[in-house]
Amino acid sequence: MIKNCGYKGTCLSLRMLESLQQRTNDLQVEIKKTSDLRLSFDTFLKVEDADRAAAKAEKARKEVLQLDAEIERLRLVYAELMERKQQQQRQIQRHGAYRDFMVRVVRMTKFDDVRELTGHIESLLHFEDHFCKRENKAFQRVDQLKKTLLTLKDNHPLLRLQKNNQLSQLQTEIEKTRSEALSWDRKWNHIQETAAKKTLLLGRIKMATLNLYEMTHDTVEEDKAVNMNDTEKQLDKVKMFIQEHEGIMKQHQTQSQKHDGRYKKHVKVHKAHFN
Incomplete structure (x- = not known):
């Protein structure tokens, strides 16, 4: 504050200048505080952005690791x-090879396809296994009953009689089961023998067909020879050969018949002349 002013107006002006100077100083202090606060806030934002970027990078790294692991698993x-x-x-x-054999067997049997034949064979094997199990169970029951009979032989005559009856029934069942098993075995053996015979017959037919085809092949002009395993096509070629030469055969037969007629007539005339 300014003291002992000579004039009232001058003192008032000085007070106003002091007030303005103080206000200016206060504003400068506030500006400095605001500037410091702004710098602090900018620093805070930069730190927060850096944390966010680091978190995002860590998340991306984990996703890449997960993708690599998934790729390795899929590989x-x-x-x-x-x-x-x-x-x-x-x-x-x-x-x-087994499938080809089954296909050949199907062609020689009453079945329509390999699946039907396989199902029939599996059914036979199932019945055979079923009968074997029944027979084993029956033998086990017989052995068990024999042991029980030996234990109760002297003490329980009536029970022994019942067990004997059961034993007889089981033996009858065993014989029946054995007979059925033998019957199925004979059927199975018959099927195998029939398949073997038909396979052999098929081989002979194929060889005969191949021989016929080779005999006719030399007289027929073809662009391409038939595969030696294609029996059906060979038969078709032989049939075509016969059809093509059927007229020639008929003509030859007619000429042969005429020649025979003239020969017989000549013989009759010759005989009449000598008589």
């Missing part, structure tokens, strides 16, 4: 599936 699954596929292809190749 292993794919390798396993390819291995299974190759194993199945090898099994199909190994079983191809």
Whole structure:
């Protein structure tokens, strides 16, 4: 504050200047505080943005690791599936010969396809297994009853009689089961023998057909020879050969008949002349 002012107006002006100076100083202090606060806030925002970027980068890194793990898992699954596929292809190749044999057997039997024949054979095997199990169970029951009879032989005559009856029934059942099993065995053996005979007959037919085809093949002009295993096509070629030469055969037969007629007439005339 300014003291002992000579003039009232001058003192008032000085007070106003002091007030303005104080206000200016206060504003400068406030501006400095505001500037400091702004710097602090900018620093806070930068730190927060850096934390967010770090969190985002960590999340992206985890996602990449998860994707790599999933890719590795899928690669292993794919390798396993390819291995299974190759194993199945090898099994199909190994079983191809059995399938061809079954197809040939089906052609010689009353069945329409391989599946029906396989089902019939599986049914026979099922019955055979069923009868074997029944026979084993019956033998086990017989042994058990024999042991029981030995234990109760002297003490329970009536029970022994009942067990004897059961034993007789079981023996009858065993004989019946055995007879059925033998019957199925004979049927199965007959099927095998029939299949073998028909397979042999089929082979002979194929060889005869091949011989006929080779005999006619030399006289027929063809662009391409028939496969030696294609019996049906060979038969078709032989049939075509016969049809093509049927007219020639008929003409030859007619000429032969005329020649025979003239010969017989000549013989009759000759005989009449000598008589």
